[in-house]
Each structure stands twice: as C-alpha cells, then as structure tokens.
Amino acid sequence: MSSKAQPDVTIRIATSEDGPACGQICYDAFSTISAAHGFPCDLPGPEVAIGLLSMMFSTPGFYAVVAESDSRIVGSNVLAEQAVIHGVGPITIDPKLQNAGVGRKLMQAVMDRANQKGAAGIRLVQAAFHNRSLSLYASLGFDIREPLSCMQGQTRERSIPGCIVRSAKPVDEVACNALSRQVHGFDRGAELAQAIWEGTARVVERGDRVTGYTTNLGFFGHSTAETNIDMQALLASVESFAGPGILVPSRNSALLRWCMANGLRIVQPMTLMSTGLYNEPAGTWLPSIVF
Numbered sequence: 149m150s151s152k153a154q155p156d157v158t159i160r161i162a163t164s165e166d167g168p169a170c171g172q173i174c175y176d177a178f179s180t181i182s183a184a185h186g187f188p189c190d191l192p193g194p195e196v197a198i199g200l201l202s203m204m205f206s207t208p209g210f211y212a213v214v215a216e217s218d219s220r221i222v223g224s225n226v227l228a229e230q231a232v233i234h235g236v237g238p239i240t241i242d243p244k245l246q247n248a249g250v251g252r253k254l255m256q257a258v259m260d261r262a263n264q265k266g267a268a269g270i271r272l273v274q275a276a277f278h279n280r281s282l283s284l285y286a287s288l289g290f291d292i293r294e295p296l297s298c299m300q301g302q303t304r305e306r307s308i309p310g311c312i313v314r315s316a317k318p319v320d321e322v323a324c325n326a327l328s329r330q331v332h333g334f335d336r337g338a339e340l341a342q343a344i345w346e347g348t349a350r351v352v353e354r355g356d357r358v359t360g361y362t363t364n365l366g367f368f369g370h371s372t373a374e375t376n377i378d379m380q381a382l383l384a385s386v387e388s389f390a391g392p393g394i395l396v397p398s399r400n401s402a403l404l405r406w407c408m409a410n411g412l413r414i415v416q417p418m419t420l421m422s423t424g425l426y427n428e429p430a431g432t433w434l435p436s437i438v439f
C-alpha cells in the first residue's frame with residue numbers, strides 16, 4: 149500500500165484543452181525528481197512539455213488519460229498505439245500528490261486499454277535512478293529488459309568507410325520495415341512513415357543495400373540496424389542528437405565503448421521494461437524514450 153492516504157481520483161480521456169495543465173505537471177514532476185538526484189531535466193522548460201502533451205492528446209495513434217481529484221487535474225499518462233507493441237509515457241503526477249496511488253491508476257488505465265486493443269506487449273523506458281517508478285512498473289508486471297545509457301555529443305569520426313547515410317524516402321519503407329521485423333519481430337511502420345514525412349528519418353546503405361535506419365537520432369526516435377558498423381555510420385552522420393540524447397543499450401559493450409571513444413558522454417542511466425511479447429533483438433538497435 150502507498151504510504152499516504154489515497155485521494156479520490158477519477159480517470160478520464162485527455163482532450164487537447166488539458167495540454168497546458170498536464171504539461172506544467174509533467175515539467176514539474178520531471179524537474180523535481182531529476183534535481184533531487186542531481187541529473188539534468190529531460191525537458192528544457194514547461195512550454196516543451198505543454199507542446200508535447202498537447203500534440204499527443206490530439207493526434208491519432210495516442211491514447212491519453214488524465215487523473216482528476218477534487219475537480220483538479222493531478223496527472224496524466226499516454227499510450228502510443230502505432231505498433232503491435234504499445235508504448236507508455238510520459239506518465240507524470242503532481243509532485244504534491246505522488247506516492248498516493250494516482251500513478252498506479254493511470255498505469256492500470258493504459259494497460260487495460262492495451263489489452264482491449266489486443267496489443268502483443270507493452271513497453272516503456274524508465275529513469276534508472278527513480279526507485280518509485282521502477283517499483284510501480286515492476287509490481288504491475290513489467291520486466292527489466294535492457295539497461296540503457298542516454299548519451300549526448302558529436303562523434304569524432306564523421307563517417308564510416310563503406311557506409312553511405314542519406315535521408316530516408318517513402319520507397320525505403322519496405323526494406324526498413326523488413327529489417328525491423330528481422331531484428332525485433334515486428335515493425336514500426338507508422339512511426340517510420342511519419343518520420344520520413346517530417347524529414348528526420350535516415351537510412352544507411354552498405355553494398356547497395358539498406359542495412360539500417362533511424363526515425364530520428366535523439367530521445368524520441370528509434371534506430372535499427374544489422375550491425376554496429378551500420379549504427380555507427382548513422383550516429384556519425386549527424387551534428388548532435390535531439391533532446392537529451394540517444395539511448396544506447398549498455399550491454400552492447402562494443403557500441404558503448406565506440407561511442408565513448410568517439411567523445412560521447414553518458415548523461416544518465418535508463419531502463420527498458422516490458423510486459424507481454426519480447427524477443428531478444430537480433431541486431432543493433434536504439435530504443436526511443438517510449439520503447
């Protein structure tokens with residue numbers, strides 16, 4: 149049981165009008181917990197959180213819920229439903245009301261939704277220093293799958309011999325989705341198509357074949373490749389990584405060491421967790437902050 153008396157809480161679907169209140173709570177929750185542990189906040193300011201949540205609350209492919217207590221919004225949660233695996237986050241609770249059961253209710257709401265929609269599994273990425281979120285997700289059935297290192301900087305090597313990196317085009321979708329199915333057992337075609345449309349997606353070619361792709365090199369993009377060489381070519385192709393950084397699976401020692409030897413710095417440790425279907429990836433990959 150939570151240490152505080154449990155407040156009366158109602159969960160309802162989020163609307164775009166909830167964006168400002170939820171975005172402010174999102175920023176307050178992340179900045180408070182990060183500062184308490186001496187880490188930089190994932191979000192530069194409340195306006196970024198408000199923009200992010202307002203977008204998620206009004207875009208098809210996201211299922212968003214808010215928690216209300218005494219007719220006041222006290223937290224929110226989002227389920228990304230674009231792939232057969234659904235992803236959770238951001239979930240944030242007003243710091244004054246944390247550890248009183250609100251987060252558990254918001255997690256249960258999106259897990260129920262994913263089950264109703266027949267998702268093969270649910271995944272999320274958690275700040276490894278945060279005892280409370282780790283405990284909450286583990287008690288809800290999420291397994292720890294991968295320690296991650298959030299990394300930022302610019303690689304000293306600016307290209308990899310034999311690899312060509314270029315912007316992804318709609319014609320690349322078939323090869324990229326096939327690669328994702330080969331590595332992960334499922335594709336993320338909707339996210340890829342969106343990223344190609346937005347102009348952030350890239351592919352790497354080796355021997356006239358697509359051997360890797362990224363939707364965006366940064367916090368909100370995922371990347372999948374046949375080998376570390378292909379991933380290194382993608383990483384070397386950009387000036388910097390969007391947001392706090394890329395998420396490197398820490399057990400991929402060769403890639404982690406290559407990143408550090410190339411001048412990238414570890415910003416913070418994170419953890420990928422999952423329920424339901426999970427295949428050990430058969431290739432090189434970087435998850436997004438969602439999964």
Ligand SMILES: CC(C)(COP(=O)(O)OP(=O)(O)OC[C@H]1O[C@@H](n2cnc3c(N)ncnc32)[C@H](O)[C@@H]1OP(=O)(O)O)[C@@H](O)C(=O)NCCC(=O)NCCS
Pocket residue numbers: 149150151177178181237238239240241242245246247248249250251252253273274275278279280281283284287
């Ligand atoms: C993480 C967060 C969403 C959880 O929501 P919450 O309302 O505070 O959490 P809840 O009270 O519903 O659940 C916390 C659970 O962890 C347990 N817990 C907390 N600290 C613990 C610890 N050190 N060891 C073991 N269990 C612990 C609590 O007892 C509770 O379990 P219970 O329901 O069985 O009593 C919220 O604290 C938050 O917004 N944090 C800041 C932002 C953030 O980190 N978001 C998550 C991003 S991945």
